[in-house]
Structure formats: structure tokens, C-alpha cells
Amino acid sequence: MNGKQSYSRRFFLKTSGALAALAAIPASVKSLYTEVRNFIVSPRQTIPLSVTINKKALKLTVDTRTTLLDLLRENLQLTGTKKGCDHGQCGACTVHLNGERVLSCLTLAATLPGKEVTTIEGLANGDQLHPMQQAFIECDGFQCGYCTPGQIMSAVACVNEGHTGSVAEIKEFMSGNLCRCGAYNGIVASIQKVAG
Amino acid sequence: MKPFSFSKPGSLAKLMQARKDAAQFLAGGTNLVDLMKKNIAAPGALIDISTALSDKVELTGGKLRIGAMVRNSAIATNAQVISKAPLVAKAVLAGASPQIRNMASTGGNLLQRTRCPYFYDVSTPCNKRQPGTGCSALHGENRMSAIVGYNDQCVAVHPSDLCVALAALDATVNVTNAQQKQIVIPFKDFHKLPDNSPDRDNQLPANAIITSIDIPDNPFAQHHAYVKIRDRDSYAFALISVAAALHIQGGRIADVRLASGGVAHKPGAGTKQSSS
CATH class of the missing domain: 3.30.43.10 (Uridine Diphospho-n-acetylenolpyruvylglucosamine Reductase, domain 2)
Known part of the structure; x- marks a missing residue:
């Protein structure tokens, strides 16, 4: 009985002391933790970004690591542009930058200030589809549809560039857009239809 | 990232x-x-x-100067390139896709890294990615690897098409070094073989930058070809490519240039130049 009492008193003193010490620590521990974390994992860096997307001028703040593709899909909810391989091999993410076709997955958002982006959402004129969109519907230019936004953006540029002289030329200048369903014949027919 | x-x-x-x-x-x-x-x-x-950096193609003193920031697609459509060095335009169009050619720069084309699958697979040893770890391609998946100039440290190839034409036409690389001095590196000396330092692709000094490429006045605009053999007809890296140019005078070959691509750590390795 006596032994148990002295043990309890010592236990109380020890634990209350430890708790008091712990209560004093957090601020310094927290700053140490932040310092160590920043040393091991460098903190994210952001920059302001002024860019025009589908004729809308936007003022944003982005992580420097953000690609145009992720900016469109994750930050701006413009999910028409698709993420296929994310490594520049499939063309599903094709958009227009200052009127030229580029891969949004390999374009850092930080490089965009002063430039104009057009995505598949910016192609139609209100409810009036772009002639290329209409042609893809009429010529069966797609099956599952996943590569289609990239195909259409690339096809519009292909016509603008004037690379529609023959089926072989169209195929060569559309080779950056893969279609795993194999809708290539319909895609070529769509481009021929628009090129006239 | x-x-x-x-x-x-x-x-x-x-x-x-x-x-x-x-x-x-x-x-x-x-x-x-x-x-x-x-x-x-x-x-x-x-x-x-x-x-x-410059995104212009200029004709200066007979030389064709291509700024480091000229996009690949702009090289292919430039009237001066097409008239003075059409082989270069053909080689550029044999590489990548229209989207990538709209983005990729001239200087960057020279400095692009190999596409050896082991260089990109961080779970495997690769002397180019991590010096001293070994070469996985040497006894691995290597049907697209080097067939000349390689050693047991590295069998990677330089993937460029543009560079093959530049090697054939005796181009020079204009560089500004860290001390902001301008230096000129002959194209044939710009890239290197793996030697004992496969992590280094080229002789560009540390912290230096390519500002432009010069192509000398040449008699090869009339007779030339860029031939590329690959797994699919377009948008694939070369198994082998050849830039060939002839200078024909009075029905005789006065001069010939041959440069190979896709077969060595440096573009144009084994380049043949001969004058009659």
C-alpha cells in the first residue's frame, strides 16, 4: 500500500513534468520540422500568369511545374483536352498556341504569358460546330472518341498549313495523333472534306 | 517533379x-x-x-545562319533553307510530329538526350543517367542501339535527324560560354562518342549556350537525299538514316557527302567526305 502510494506520486511528478516540457516544445519542433522538410522536399514555387484561353483573358497563379494540359484540365475544368501518354507521344493533348498546334503536356504553363491558347472548347461558334467537328461526325472520324479532341485540333491546323494535297500528305502531317481504335480512314476523309 | x-x-x-x-x-x-x-x-x-535568342534564319556572307530558337517547323518552311540547304529541310521533316516540330528549337535539337529505353527507365542501371552503374542496353533490348563507335559503357545513339544533315554539310555551332565569350565549334566535333564519360553527350562547355548554327555556302543544293529507315512510316526514331549529297559537275561527281544517323552516340559518325 505504502509502496504503491510513493510510486504513484513519483509517476505523477514525472508525467506532469514531461507534459509541461512537451507543452513548451511545439513551436520549436514545428519550425525544425518545416526546416527539415524544406531541406528534403523543396517547397512548391508559384508564379502569376496572364494568359488568353479561348479568347478569355485570365489572371492566374500557378505552380511552376504545371503543364498547360494540367492547367486546362485540373485548374480550369476545360476537360475536352485529353491526357493520353503525358509524354509527347500520342497527340491527345494537342491544342493551338498562337494558332499553331502544340502538345499541351510538354508545354509549361509558366511559358504562356502573352500567348493565346485555343482548345477544343474554343473551336465552335456558339452552338454552330466548327466545320472540322461537323466533318468528323459525318465521316465517322472517331470511335471511342478519346483521341478525337486532339485529332480535330491537329486536323484544323493541318488544313491551315495546307498539308492536304494527297492522302499520303494528310497521313504524314497527322502522324503525331495516334488513334487506337483505328479510325484513321474516317479522319483522313474528314480532313479531305474540309479542305475541299 | x-x-x-x-x-x-x-x-x-x-x-x-x-x-x-x-x-x-x-x-x-x-x-x-x-x-x-x-x-x-x-x-x-x-x-x-x-x-x-534569335528565332531568325539569315544569310550572312554566304553562310546560312539559323538562330538557336528557330523552331523545327520554321526551318522546314524557310525559303532560304529550302534554296541553300534543302537537305536540312528534308531531314527536319523526317523527325518528330508537326506538333513537336512547332515547339522544338534548333539549339535544343542538338542537345536532346538519347531515347535509349534504359536511360528513361530509372529502375535500371544506366551510365548515361547515373555514371558508374553500368549499361543495361549492352546485353538488353538494343536493336535500336549503336552499331558504330560504342563501347561497353554505353550503346546509346543520338536521335536527331536535323543533326545528320548538319554533319553532312559541315555546319558550325556558335556558342556563348560562361565568360560570355563567343566560341565556334565545328559540328563534327560538337557531339562525342561515349568514351569514359557517356553521361556527357557533347563538348558544349559547362554553363555555355548555343546561339546559332552556321551552314557554309555549299554546292549540294541540287542533288541530295535524306533516307530514314524506321519501324513505322512516320513519327518514329531512325533504325538508320543517311544524309547524302552530291556535287555534280559536267556529268561527273566532283564531291560527295554521306552522314549516318541513328547508329552512333554522335550524329554523322563515319561521315565520308571526298573530293576528286
């Missing part, structure tokens, strides 16, 4: 001031951004060089 700071200096002088060891220059980004996604390149700072 490791976080990094981003800057876009407006002049060459400011670019060179911003260049620190942890920093890397960004041009078209078609290779570097991909390497950063795979953690093969992890710069602490990116310096966008797209407005500071």
Missing part, C-alpha cells in the same frame, strides 16, 4: 547571369519537360531562353 523557380530573361547577357549550376535553360521543352517528369532532369531553376 521537383519544384523549381522560373525566369524568362530578355537578353543573352541576362541569360548568362541567371545561369547557375542548379539551373537549366528551357527552349522548346519537348525533351527537357519530359525528362523532368521522369525525374531524370531535376533543375532547381528553369531559365526560359525563348525571347532572348
Whole structure:
């Protein structure tokens, strides 16, 4: 009985002391933790970004690591542009930058200030589809549809560039857009239809 | 991807001031951004060089000067390139896709890394990615690897098409070094064989930058070809490619140039030049 009492008193003193010490620590521990974390994992860096997307001028703040593709899909909810391989091999993410076709997955958002982006959402004129969109519907230019936004953006540029002289030329200048369903014949027919 | 700071200096002088060891220059980004996604390149700072360097093709004293920021698609459609060095335009069009050619720069084309699958697979040894770890391709998947000039340290090939034509036409590379001095490197000396340092692709000095490429006046505009053998007809790297050019005078071959691509650590390895 006596032994148990002295043990309890010592236990109380020890634990209350430890708790008091712990209560004093957090601020310094927290700053140490932040310092160590920043040393091991460098903190994210952001920059302001002024860019025009589908004729809308936007003022944003982005992580420097953000690609145009992720900016469109994750930050701006413009999910028409698709993420296929994310490594520049499939063309599903094709958009227009200052009127030229580029891969949004390999374009850092930080490089965009002063430039104009057009995505598949910016192609139609209100409810009036772009002639290329209409042609893809009429010529069966797609099956599952996943590569289609990239195909259409690339096809519009292909016509603008004037690379529609023959089926072989169209195929060569559309080779950056893969279609795993194999809708290539319909895609070529769509481009021929628009090129006239 | 490791976080990094981003800057876009407006002049060459400011670019060179911003260049620190942890920093890397960004041009078209078609290779570097991909390497950063795979953690093969992890710069602490990116310096966008797209407005500071020339994006013009100029004819100066008979030489065709292609600015480092001229996009691949602009090379292929430039009237002066087509008349003075059409082989270069043909080689450019044999590479990549229209989207990538709209982004990729001339300087970046020279500095692009190999597409050896082991270089990109961070779970495997690779002397180019991590010196001293060994070469996985040597006894691995190597049907697209080097067939000349390789050693047991590295069998990677340089993937460029443009460079093959530049090697055939005796181009020179204009460089500004870290001390902001201009130096000229002959194209045939720019890239290197793996030797004992396969992690280094070329002889560009540390923290230096390519500002332009010069193609000398040449008699090869009339008779030339760029032939590329690959697994599919378009948008694939070469199993082998050849840039060939003839100077024909009075029905006789006065001069011939042959340069190979896709077969060595440096484009144009085994380039043959002969004069009658």
C-alpha cells in the first residue's frame, strides 16, 4: 500500500513534468520540422500568369511545374483536352498556341504569358460546330472518341498549313495523333472534306 | 517533379547571369519537360531562353545562319533553307510530329538526350543517367542501339535527324560560354562518342549556350537525299538514316557527302567526305 502510494506520486511528478516540457516544445519542433522538410522536399514555387484561353483573358497563379494540359484540365475544368501518354507521344493533348498546334503536356504553363491558347472548347461558334467537328461526325472520324479532341485540333491546323494535297500528305502531317481504335480512314476523309 | 523557380530573361547577357549550376535553360521543352517528369532532369531553376535568342534564319556572307530558337517547323518552311540547304529541310521533316516540330528549337535539337529505353527507365542501371552503374542496353533490348563507335559503357545513339544533315554539310555551332565569350565549334566535333564519360553527350562547355548554327555556302543544293529507315512510316526514331549529297559537275561527281544517323552516340559518325 505504502509502496504503491510513493510510486504513484513519483509517476505523477514525472508525467506532469514531461507534459509541461512537451507543452513548451511545439513551436520549436514545428519550425525544425518545416526546416527539415524544406531541406528534403523543396517547397512548391508559384508564379502569376496572364494568359488568353479561348479568347478569355485570365489572371492566374500557378505552380511552376504545371503543364498547360494540367492547367486546362485540373485548374480550369476545360476537360475536352485529353491526357493520353503525358509524354509527347500520342497527340491527345494537342491544342493551338498562337494558332499553331502544340502538345499541351510538354508545354509549361509558366511559358504562356502573352500567348493565346485555343482548345477544343474554343473551336465552335456558339452552338454552330466548327466545320472540322461537323466533318468528323459525318465521316465517322472517331470511335471511342478519346483521341478525337486532339485529332480535330491537329486536323484544323493541318488544313491551315495546307498539308492536304494527297492522302499520303494528310497521313504524314497527322502522324503525331495516334488513334487506337483505328479510325484513321474516317479522319483522313474528314480532313479531305474540309479542305475541299 | 521537383519544384523549381522560373525566369524568362530578355537578353543573352541576362541569360548568362541567371545561369547557375542548379539551373537549366528551357527552349522548346519537348525533351527537357519530359525528362523532368521522369525525374531524370531535376533543375532547381528553369531559365526560359525563348525571347532572348534569335528565332531568325539569315544569310550572312554566304553562310546560312539559323538562330538557336528557330523552331523545327520554321526551318522546314524557310525559303532560304529550302534554296541553300534543302537537305536540312528534308531531314527536319523526317523527325518528330508537326506538333513537336512547332515547339522544338534548333539549339535544343542538338542537345536532346538519347531515347535509349534504359536511360528513361530509372529502375535500371544506366551510365548515361547515373555514371558508374553500368549499361543495361549492352546485353538488353538494343536493336535500336549503336552499331558504330560504342563501347561497353554505353550503346546509346543520338536521335536527331536535323543533326545528320548538319554533319553532312559541315555546319558550325556558335556558342556563348560562361565568360560570355563567343566560341565556334565545328559540328563534327560538337557531339562525342561515349568514351569514359557517356553521361556527357557533347563538348558544349559547362554553363555555355548555343546561339546559332552556321551552314557554309555549299554546292549540294541540287542533288541530295535524306533516307530514314524506321519501324513505322512516320513519327518514329531512325533504325538508320543517311544524309547524302552530291556535287555534280559536267556529268561527273566532283564531291560527295554521306552522314549516318541513328547508329552512333554522335550524329554523322563515319561521315565520308571526298573530293576528286
